[in-house]
Amino acid sequence: MSPLAGKRILLGVTGSIAAYKAVELARGLRRAGAEVQVVTTPGAREFVAPLTFQALTGRPLRCELFDPAAEAAMDHIELARWAEWVLVAPASADFLARIAQGLADDLLTTLCLATEAPLWVAPAMNRVMWRHPATQANIGVLRGRGVRVLGPDQGAQACGEEGPGRMLEAEAILRLLAGDGPLSGVSVLVTAGPTREPIDPVRFLSNRSSGRMGYALAAALAGLGAEVTLVSGPVALPSPPGVARVNVETALEMASVVEARAGDAAIFVAAAAVADYRPVHVPGHKIKKRDARRTLELTPNPDILATVAARPDAPFCLGFAAETRDLEANARSKLEAKGLDMIAANLVGGSEGGFESEDNALLVLWPGGRHEFPLLPKQALARRLADLLAVRFRAARGPEPDSGESDARD
Numbered sequence: 147m148s149p150l151a152g153k154r155i156l157l158g159v160t161g162s163i164a165a166y167k168a169v170e171l172a173r174g175l176r177r178a179g180a181e182v183q184v185v186t187t188p189g190a191r192e193f194v195a196p197l198t199f200q201a202l203t204g205r206p207l208r209c210e211l212f213d214p215a216a217e218a219a220m221d222h223i224e225l226a227r228w229a230e231w232v233l234v235a236p237a238s239a240d241f242l243a244r245i246a247q248g249l250a251d252d253l254l255t256t257l258c259l260a261t262e263a264p265l266w267v268a269p270a271m272n273r274v275m276w277r278h279p280a281t282q283a284n285i286g287v288l289r290g291r292g293v294r295v296l297g298p299d300q301g302a303q304a305c306g307e308e309g310p311g312r313m314l315e316a317e318a319i320l321r322l323l324a325g326d327g328p329l330s331g332v333s334v335l336v337t338a339g340p341t342r343e344p345i346d347p348v349r350f351l352s353n354r355s356s357g358r359m360g361y362a363l364a365a366a367l368a369g370l371g372a373e374v375t376l377v378s379g380p381v382a383l384p385s386p387p388g389v390a391r392v393n394v395e396t397a398l399e400m401a402s403v404v405e406a407r408a409g410d411a412a413i414f415v416a417a418a419a420v421a422d423y424r425p426v427h428v429p430g431h432k433i434k435k436r437d438a439r440r441t442l443e444l445t446p447n448p449d450i451l452a453t454v455a456a457r458p459d460a461p462f463c464l465g466f467a468a469e470t471r472d473l474e475a476n477a478r479s480k481l482e483a484k485g486l487d488m489i490a491a492n493l494v495g496g497s498e499g500g501f502e503s504e505d506n507a508l509l510v511l512w513p514g515g516r517h518e519f520p521l522l523p524k525q526a527l528a529r530r531l532a533d534l535l536a537v538r539f540r541a542a543r544g545p546e547p548d549s550g551e552s553d554a555r556d
């Protein structure tokens with residue numbers, strides 16, 4: 147039986163083009179056996195006809211705070227008590243701002259203030275609005291109060307732009323609500339981006355990693371219900387929604403943050419391009435150009451991934467390998483040498499994919515199996531890699547039987 151069966155769910159719908167997805171959501175909740183009362187903001191009625199919700203849920207839609215007939219049937223305080231869960235999907239930027247402030251200027255915000263039920267919100271807005279510091283501050287306030295923020299998703303938006311802000315699909319919300327995302331409750335540690343190894347106070351050694359693959363993967367894993375911590379080198383990317391981020395600069399800093407948290411992680415994903423070496427002597431002052439030649443003495447950095455994989459309580463480990471030739475042979479020997487559960491390898495240095503590219507292709511290997519992903523945008527690739535990771539993780543650790551897949555191709 148679905149954990150949603152018999153639940154009394156108040157489904158709030160705000161004015162956003164994504165309101166049409168709330169119709170799918172209302173239907174999915176009913177199918178799972180939940181009782182659903184839809185409450186919209188006045189703006190939402192511009193997007194979906196009230197009768198649609200009424201027909202799907204079997205209950206008249208509520209919208210007005212001062213509607214004498216509706217209030218006589220069940221006033222807003224009774225409605226707030228009736229709800230076992232409140233889910234607002236789509237939640238517009240304006241709605242999030244109003245509940246963050248504790249405003250009660252329409253029926254939906256009043257109910258959010260008057261209820262003791264857990265509150266879930268699925269934001270939907272243009273990417274610039276989502277990234278705006280005001281929206282991010284509101285999301286921070288709401289999270290701090292225990293509000294569960296579902297998504298948003300990345301990708302093509304109704305306004306024609308591309309980025310974070312799309313409302314999650316109804317199916318994904320239903321899974322997260324029911325707590326049966328493939329990685330629900332699984333804690334995942336992800337490293338991403340380059341590291342910087344100081345030469346002196348103003349110079350450093352680093353590499354061309356953009357962090358895009360690791361960030362996209364962290365977002366995709368959170369979308370499967372995982373609790374994701376992202377340990378990130380310096381990159382120019384916003385934090386993925388629903389992901390806790392710890393910023394580091396050097397490989398040693400990354401190693402110490404990872405070491406402190408690896409014991410709590412069920413899965414470790416090493417997507418960072420960690421500098422293999424660091425300068426031995428780092429003066430406290432800027433090095434002057436006195437000599438014609440200068441030699442930089444380097445010492446190896448710890449291999450963060452190999453160290454985690456060698457722990458007695460090692461989490462399920464996914465590593466990455468960037469190779470310029472003999473992709474499969476080199477990646478498989480890396481998988482074995484580091485004792486990994488999975489490795490995602492790609493060819494670099496060619497014309498397609500790799501570090502600074504928007505697209506990538508991957509060959510994924512694990513003991514006894516392989517899977518090839520064709521050249522895809524990094525976000526799409528990350529979603530598919532996250533799905534495969536969930537399957538392999540369950541096969542290795544969980545009670546579910548192995549999928550049996552050993553040489554699937556897209």
Ligand code: CTP
Binds near residue numbers: 465467480
């Ligand atoms: N890695 C790490 N710590 C390091 C170096 C690498 O955690 N100090 C991780 C990376 O995050 C990646 C994998 O190990 O998941 C890459 O392994 P590595 O042996 O460094 O592969 P390449 O960078 O491809 O190196 P090589 O020069 O050996 O081919």
